[in-house]
Amino acid sequence: MTGTLTAGFGEPVLDAQRCFRAVLDAMSRPGRVQRLAGLSPPLAPPAPLGAAAAAVLLTLSDADTPVWLDAGAAAEAWLRFHAGAPIVAAPAEAAFLLASGPPPALRDLAQGTDEEPHRSATLILEVAALEEGDGWRLTGPGIEHAHWLRVTGLPEGFAAAWQGNRARFPCGIDLLLCAGDRLAALPRTTALEIG
Amino acid sequence: MTAPIRSAQGGAPAGVEHRNRGPAGQISGYNVGYLDENTKRMIRRALLKAVAIPGHQVPFGSREMPLPYGWGTGGIQVTAAVIGPGDTLKVIDQGADDTTNAVSIRRFFAKVAGVATTERTAAASIIQTRHRIPETPLREGQVLVYQVPMPEPLFRLEPRVAETKRMHALADYSLMHVKLYEDIARHGHIATSYNYPVMVGGRYLMSPSPIPSFDNPKMHRMPALQLFGAGREKRIYAVPPYTDVRSLDFEDHPFEPIRADAACALCGSRESYLDEVVTDDAGGRMFVCSDTDYCTTRQAGREAAE
Numbered sequence: 001m002t003g004t005l006t007a008g009f010g011e012p013v014l015d016a017q018r019c020f021r022a023v024l025d026a027m028s029r030p031g032r033v034q035r036l037a038g039l040s041p042p043l044a045p046p047a048p049l050g051a052a053a054a055a056v057l058l059t060l061s062d063a064d065t066p067v068w069l070d071a072g073a074a075a076e077a078w079l080r081f082h083a084g085a086p087i088v089a090a091p092a093e094a095a096f097l098l099a100s101g102p103p104p105a106l107r108d109l110a111q112g113t114d115e116e117p118h119r120s121a122t123l124i125l126e127v128a129a130l131e132e133g134d135g136w137r138l139t140g141p142g143i144e145h146a147h148w149l150r151v152t153g154l155p156e157g158f159a160a161a162w163q164g165n166r167a168r169f170p171c172g173i174d175l176l177l178c179a180g181d182r183l184a185a186l187p188r189t190t191a192l193e194i195g
Numbered sequence: 196m197t198a199p200i201r202s203a204q205g206g207a208p209a210g211v212e213h214r215n216r217g218p219a220g221q222i223s224g225y226n227v228g229y230l231d232e233n234t235k236r237m238i239r240r241a242l243l244k245a246v247a248i249p250g251h252q253v254p255f256g257s258r259e260m261p262l263p264y265g266w267g268t269g270g271i272q273v274t275a276a277v278i279g280p281g282d283t284l285k286v287i288d289q290g291a292d293d294t295t296n297a298v299s300i301r302r303f304f305a306k307v308a309g310v311a312t313t314e315r316t317a318a319a320s321i322i323q324t325r326h327r328i329p330e331t332p333l334r335e336g337q338v339l340v341y342q343v344p345m346p347e348p349l350f351r352l353e354p355r356v357a358e359t360k361r362m363h364a365l366a367d368y369s370l371m372h373v374k375l376y377e378d379i380a381r382h383g384h385i386a387t388s389y390n391y392p393v394m395v396g397g398r399y400l401m402s403p404s405p406i407p408s409f410d411n412p413k414m415h416r417m418p419a420l421q422l423f424g425a426g427r428e429k430r431i432y433a434v435p436p437y438t439d440v441r442s443l444d445f446e447d448h449p450f451e452p453i454r455a456d457a458a459c460a461l462c463g464s465r466e467s468y469l470d471e472v473v474t475d476d477a478g479g480r481m482f483v484c485s486d487t488d489y490c491t492t493r494q495a496g497r498e499a500a501e
């Protein structure tokens with residue numbers, strides 16, 4: 001850590017709105033890749049925090065949302081300053097989790113309850129690349145017929161873990177995949193077939 | 196480091212800067228979209244969970260708005276959390292763009308968010324609605340925001356919230372089926388012409404807000420995103436695009452949308468939903484389209500053709 005802190009959103013209100021719409025679009029059209037373009041100036045969060053993942057955290061997290069992240073002390077300090085979010089050590093306590101390395105097991109995160117399935121975690125996963133039109137075949141709410149999404153850099157056994165997550169519906173976690181300034185979402189309703 | 200560091204979430208210093216900018220017509224002294232950033236984040240988190248669990252009611256910390264409950268405070272808060280400078284807003288009240296409620300809400304967002312407004316369904320990116328779905332089919336990328344007075348479909352059958360929560364958890368909707376059955380036993384048909392309960396994604400029973408049952412089929416696999424806000428009851432729920440929305444019915448009594456058997460007196464439509472207008476005190480009445488944009492577009496088309 002150098003002791004200096006890079007800036008957050010240049011236009012807090014407008015940038016947060018733009019990012020939220022990208023996340024909302026991603027969540028309501030699973031597998032469609034959104035780009036967080038047009039931020040002024042572009043976010044430069046401390047490595048290994050990517051631009052999209054950092055923007056999502058700034059948009060959604062605050063003092064009310066415990067955050068778990070594995071991106072190191074500089075990223076924690078950055079998030080604590082800009083979002084004011086409490087950083088927790090136990091993945092099960094977090095509302096938002098950011099994994100730049102291997103993520104914690106999906107079943108160990110907050111799943112919500114049958115009566116309150118919305119009290120579940122959102123996992124933000126940094127991956128190497130996101131491409132539409134190839135790879136997984138996605139179906140479910142938000143998808144007219146099928147969307148195709150290729151995700152590079154996921155941990156071993158992710159597809160099986162996701163299957164388990166989907167089986168817990170209406171409980172379960174929601175996933176945001178981020179690569180640089182690109183972003184796609186898999187809500188808990190999305191079914192995934194390996195194409 | 197030369198760039199000034201600002202805390203993104205505090206709001207105060209950055210907010211002040213914002214207040215004096217914005218397009219002409221936008222008033223100063225309020226944050227963009229009226230709500231403060233903390234409230235918007237809370238609503239945005241609720242919206243994302245609502246989209247992830249189609250039809251499930253997510254509680255949120257509904258704020259006091261500059262208009263009373265029942266005038267669309269839930270819908271306004273949802274719209275305020277979603278809307279941005281690139282959006283074009285349309286607001287309808289029972290299908291009409293020119294009623295007090297619709298005009299006030301449109302003006303409100305023109306003032307506090309500086310957004311463009313329209314009365315054309317096709318030109319809008321966000322449509323806030325009270326009790327109707329526009330006749331013009333919505334397309335991908337549009338957002339339909341419903342103002343919801345009572346989000347709980349089981350409310351008239353079971354007033355205890357703790358009980359209805361458990362019923363949703365267990366997907367136990369037998370009460371509603373019994374209610375529909377009793378309708379058939381008494382009246383020979385399901386006597387529900389508006390607020391007709393629907394199943395979303397085959398899992399959650401949902402109140403479609405009091406839209407006429409005529410509009411229910413439009414919710415099924417709609418390409419647009421549907422968001423629901425109930426301000427007084429403090430609930431948000433959603434239906435993502437292309438999601439199954441089925442009106443409850445029985446095999447031998449299938450769901451039938453209700454429509455007045457008449458043609459619109461202004462545009463002649465036999466497909467649109469009609470309002471009955473009493474014209475005198477001698478029993479005179481006429482039927483006109485409830486959707487004013489649809490009706491005026493058709494009238495203009497007929498005039499052009501003549």
